[in-house]
Amino acid sequence: MKRIPFKLLPAAKDYLWGGSRLNDDFGLNVDISPFAEAWVCSTHSDGESQVPSLSCTLSELLSKEPEILGTHPLQTTQGRPELPILIKLIDAKSDLSVQVHPDDEYAKEHENGSLGKTEMWYVLDAKKDSSLVYGFRRDVDSDEVKRAIGNGSIGPLLNHVPIHKNDLFYIEAGTVHAIGAGALVAEIQESSNLTYRLYDYDRTDKNGNKRELHIDKALDVANLKSSAAPRQPMRTLRYSSGCASELLTRCKYFQVERLLLNTEVCRELVTFQTGVNSFHALLCVDGCGSISWDGEGSSSSLNFFKGDCIFVPAESEVLKLHGRAQILNVSC
Known part of the structure; x- marks a missing residue:
């Protein structure tokens, strides 16, 4: 299910x-x-x-x-x-x-x-x-x-x-x-x-x-050796209809991606679905929007605002994202 x-x-x-x-x-x-x-x-x-x-x-x-x-x-x-x-x-x-x-x-x-x-x-x-x-x-x-x-x-x-x-x-x-x-x-x-x-x-x-x-x-x-001041990593935005994304961090503990959602002038909503290997946590750090999905013959939705964190279980329904927001997408 x-x-x-x-x-x-x-x-x-x-x-x-x-x-x-x-x-x-x-x-x-x-x-x-x-x-x-x-x-x-x-x-x-x-x-x-x-x-x-x-x-x-x-x-x-x-x-x-x-x-x-x-x-x-x-x-x-x-x-x-x-x-x-x-x-x-x-x-x-x-x-x-x-x-x-x-x-x-x-x-x-x-x-x-x-x-x-x-x-x-x-x-x-x-x-x-x-x-x-x-x-x-x-x-x-x-x-x-x-x-x-x-x-x-x-x-x-x-x-x-x-x-x-x-x-x-x-x-x-x-x-x-x-x-x-x-x-x-x-x-x-x-x-x-x-x-x-x-x-x-x-x-x-x-x-x-x-x-x-x-x-x-x-x-x-503690590491007591000299530490070079950290430089900002190269970051590349990938664009698609209604959304841009970039990978912020990937390590053995977690992966973090930044999503820039803007479907306010987009006819097709951004779709999102988790795989079998990990849940996702969607933290809205700016803006607002909604997540909708179809299931058991009806549609449902969930509004989110700046500061909200949405937990998306592994093997989720296909979700449709709408709004104008910046989201941190965290998974393992």
């Missing part, structure tokens, strides 16, 4: 560096402040997406219908029906901590079998002076990094990279990094919430407490 798409509602995080743009720009209408992250497609126990049309979490649905994930090897390696990826919207009103994530091997051994975390950032917007941290400017060692953390001089050791709207960054596990103030980012990552903080600017939370650092674990997994 062919399956139909459904909308997800995000889990929300109020980390101290967040702002209000996820409500202001995306209309998510979540009653928290600051609103730092929206986990728009997640089965992680630290923040699960909801399926409002079925009154359940995405995890609960997958426990009943694991086949909607598809047959990709990543869907089965954990031995349970969970998403292998996690998709977020991030509003960095202030700098995020300088941090690093472990790889799968280290996480499995030291973090109770958890996945590690390789991730991709797509910059949705950035202030004129926004930047990010990507690795070290030169080779360093653990002792030097510890001293720099202790006296607050770690900044000059780090690569600070200016960022702009539509920039793309691939952050492998082990890369020391931080999103800078003024950035609005879509993040696609492994389904993991393991973050080892190296430095957090001596900030305190709403209770006056400094956030925990994980210096020893961070230095266990």
Whole structure:
């Protein structure tokens, strides 16, 4: 039986560096402040997406219908029906901590079998002076990094990279990094919430407490070699009637494609269908539109707006996309 798409509602995080743009720009209408992250497609126990049309979490649905994930090897390696990826919207009103994530091997051994975390950032917007941290400017060692953390001089050791709207960054596990103030980012990552903080600017939370650092674990997994500042990859738009598309990232964990939908003056709608190997998550990052399909003798449709994430099960019905929107199409 062919399956139909459904909308997800995000889990929300109020980390101290967040702002209000996820409500202001995306209309998510979540009653928290600051609103730092929206986990728009997640089965992680630290923040699960909801399926409002079925009154359940995405995890609960997958426990009943694991086949909607598809047959990709990543869907089965954990031995349970969970998403292998996690998709977020991030509003960095202030700098995020300088941090690093472990790889799968280290996480499995030291973090109770958890996945590690390789991730991709797509910059949705950035202030004129926004930047990010990507690795070290030169080779360093653990002792030097510890001293720099202790006296607050770690900044000059780090690569600070200016960022702009539509920039793309691939952050492998082990890369020391931080999103800078003024950035609005879509993040696609492994389904993991393991973050080892190296430095957090001596900030305190709403209770006056400094956030925990994980210096020893961070230095266990961090790449301490000099990292060349990342260059933007070559990207090629492919045009078809009503839509243009480009591949942003393809790795062993996920694939991300950007779709520029414009069928407002197009007689033929853009068609879309998933294969047997993977679900797709369609995150609308600009504009709006609708998805329609025919099934069991009748037609149905689902409207989407900026900030909405639509889960499309593996082996879906043939879908017709209509509207004017920018969409990130994520699959495994």
